[in-house]
Amino acid sequence: MAKFMFVYRDNIEEQPDYSPEQIQTQMQKWGVWFTELGDKLVDGGDGLLPAGKVLNGDGTVTDGPFIEAKELVGGFSILEADSLDAAIELARSCPIAEHGGSIEIRELAGYSAEM
């Protein structure tokens, strides 16, 4: 078993103003997805606020690369899967695709406990 970080990227260009009811429906879908993942979900992680700064190598602080990006990292979770392919399969049923977002799937470098 390996662990993977799911990095959720929201499409900020196409995001409409959702009505409160639509927001609740979306959240319910995430709840269903997490329930289905069961113990494959190691840590739900958290969402990230849109505002932030970047400390560059030369010591300067900028508003970050996300100003011009179409996608913004909106959150992350840690999941467990047998392989990268298995992790991709898990990601397929994530509701983020419904609102134009994408998921970056990265394997954690650390050794798992049984190795």
Next chain:
Amino acid sequence: MNVNHIEEPAVAGGDTGPRQLVDHFFRHEYAQLVATLTRRFGVRHWELVEDVVQSALQRALSSWSLKGIPENPSGWLHRVAANEAIDRLRRDTRWGSLGEEQWEHESKPTEEHSFHDDLIRMVFVCCDPCVPPESQIALALKTLCGFGNQEIARALLTTEASVAKRITRAKQRLRDESVEPARLTETEIVERLPHVQAVIYLLFNEGYSSSVADKFIREELCEEAVRLAFVLAQHEITAGGRSAALMALLLFHSARLDARIDEHGAILLLKEQDRSTWDLRLLQEAFRWFGEANRSDEVTRYHAEAWIASEHCRVQDFKDTDWQRIAQGYDLLCRIEGSPVHQLNRAIAIGYRDGPEAGMAALSEIDSELLSKDYYLWHATHADLAKQLGDFAAARDSLNQAWQLAPTRAEKELISRKLDQLPEEHGNGG
């Protein structure tokens, strides 16, 4: 239908599993937050308030989806929205020029301040008589019920652009008239209660009437109207006979909502309805509120209408209907508010109680040309009575007129059905 939103906890689950939000949590929370923050920051910052509330909900979506729902989701949203409002107002130069001191004074929640109180004030702002009538329902759905423009457009069978225009115009009027939730006095609230109730009743009828096609939207509109009526009936300033009577009336109707339409969307008449599908829990609630309404000396149109509805709901079978008491109810209603439509219903009740001739006489007594010319139910009633008197030709004429005037497909179908049921004329009559 759920009528106890306000007293329900925001989350379910908790001890046994992951927390879950109750139905329509965000919608109602949106309404509550807009009410609280608009009272605090003023109608002139209404747009800003809507913005920060929307952004708080979005933030909740991105965080709670992953991290789970916090222990006190309402508090979380309130804190996030209020902080952002203050940040943005501080950045605003015009706001800065007002001075912190004045702002602190204006925005400080008072001692007796409560969320319930904020909401009721916002109800009175949205139903202010200065708001054009065609905007009131749209504004109420947006502000008091947390509907999105698209959802309102679907509910009111209009376009999103038209909804947006109505809401903008309504807000402009309220700003022009300097209506402020914080400034409403108790006397003003009491004085305007009948008008506010009329708007809530209108909202309910928007859902109850068959002009709204989608069953779920219909139910939601009715549910929201009941929720607002409940807010009035629970608040110390607006509670009392009037508010209890409106609550009872809406619940009597709500209990029969499902039974009123068959699986194909056709309207079922009271005598055709399967009474076993009436919602007993809602009926119980309705009778409880009706009892409450009758404890006061005041008698309003809602008392009379609830009386009539309670008589229908009291009997198991249409043939057991006590038309004497129902006719009495309409007599009362016509004395309080003798609208032609009420008189029409009174004629129907008299027709059942005393026979078709008496019904016809009562129908012809109604002094309203407009009603007999343009209102399809007048013609449908005329047809029913003519049929009972054996004048099938006149019945057919009236049904044809009613069909022409009926506003919706469901109503036209109902009339077609009646036309089909009419016996053939045998040439011996007129």
